[in-house]
Amino acid sequence: MHQLALPVLLAAVGRTFATPDGSREVLRDVNLDVHAGEVIALVGPSGCGKSTLLRQVSALDTPTTGTVAVGGTPVTPGDRRTAVAFQEPRLLPWRTLAANVALGLPLRTPRAQGAARVAELLDLVGLADSATLRPRQVSGGMAQRTSLARALARDPGVLLLDEPFGALDALTRLRMQDLLVNVHETRPTTVLLVTHDVEEALYLADRVVVLRGLADPATAPSAGSVARVVDVPGERPRDRADHVLTDLRAELLEDLGVPTHVRP
Template sequence: MSLLGTPPRRTAAVRPGTAPSDAASGSLRFEQVGRTFGTGPGAREVLRAVDLDLEAGEVVALLGPSGCGKSTLLRAAGGLDLPTSGRVLIGGSPVRPHDERCAVAFQEPRLLPWRTLRANVALGLPSGTDRRAGAAQVDELLERVGLADHAELRPREVSGGMAQRTSLARALARRPGVLLLDEPFGALDALTRMKMQDLLLAVHAGSPTTVLLVTHDVDEALQLADRVVVLGRSGDDPAATVTELVTVPGARPRDRGSVELAALRSRLLESLGVDAHRH
């Protein structure tokens, strides 16, 4: 495994008048995490001995071929699945089932079609939130993701990008210490995807939560992440583990045409078994 550099110091500025999440950004740690599905001769080992540390407020992108266990690892971080071996910790304490310290946004917005965008975002508020304070928080989030003028529309009345922005706002309504993103922009067209990436960076600058992002897009990983992790297998071994861990140079937002990033892009593509000269 190639380990380049240590987690960078947090440099993202917090905008005046905004505060980090109420649930203080938590460090995220995977200790020898393994996951096997099934038992006996038909058991299928997907992950083995995954060790990974995310600093509080860090953005880490997770790359790897389809079926290598990226989403499985992300689900373990949120308590949506339990590892077969090892453990996951947030802020030094073990992850609980459906851990309230985490929020998840998926590739599909998963909005309730009969509710307005405002009402969908409000679903993310923690249980027991004061009604007036919750309404103010929802309004703030809708403003932050550029949907204040569309709050009373329903999902069928908005574009895919607007639906995905609603999903992101709903996840942030929980004010999570850890934000888990499972290919959240994968279904969007290229231009909308870039706009969503910029939006995520702006939101993170205002509320620097810890982010674990699953993506198939190397360029997206290089634009958004402080570090990029590659999950991979060795030979015919069915179980994946961390095979590459690199620190991305330069402060965000980054120059998409950077020569330095182009070189790192080639290296990551090769780590994924892709001919970099053909992409």
């Protein structure tokens, strides 16, 4: 039985890092309520704390202030209710794709059950015929699909994706976005996705969370916190050319300081 999708609650989360000159505040007073099964995209300028926020939910890092809860209870280091896929696939080169996926299985999974689960996940991401290949023998997109399957092998209630398609070429990236839509439909876990691509955020997410950047003096009073949350209309799969999405794209780019037209 698959683990049910779980809600995520961030309450007044802040994160400050010690530096040789004192300290550096990356997140400040972040409040976010993510519903079970929802897909949330986190966007914002570089250095605004998107990946740091993801690390708080995964318990790979601990907030300086505030709390993070998954399914109503605080996250803890090694929390098996969450799983992370990074921008780099981070596959072990000496293992086959199937063996890399198997690394995500819960400990003490019976061998036959584990093999069946790995086969199921490889089929889900379109790699059923590539199980015995090694990372050097496959494309970047195939390696990233393997990484996604490995994260799903953990059967997470919350799937955390940190720029998972950022290193891929444009066409492969679009195909991976469609794959994620299909995977979420098949295994509707809660998803938090960090991306720099506004179009990707609008295509995949139920809501887009815009974070303010610390480096901009004009936004310093709200540095490192949620600037805006945008509801994305329509059900997946969406029409990439939908004028509603293109209008939202323009709004979000304006929020991020990227004008989409020249005003008179």
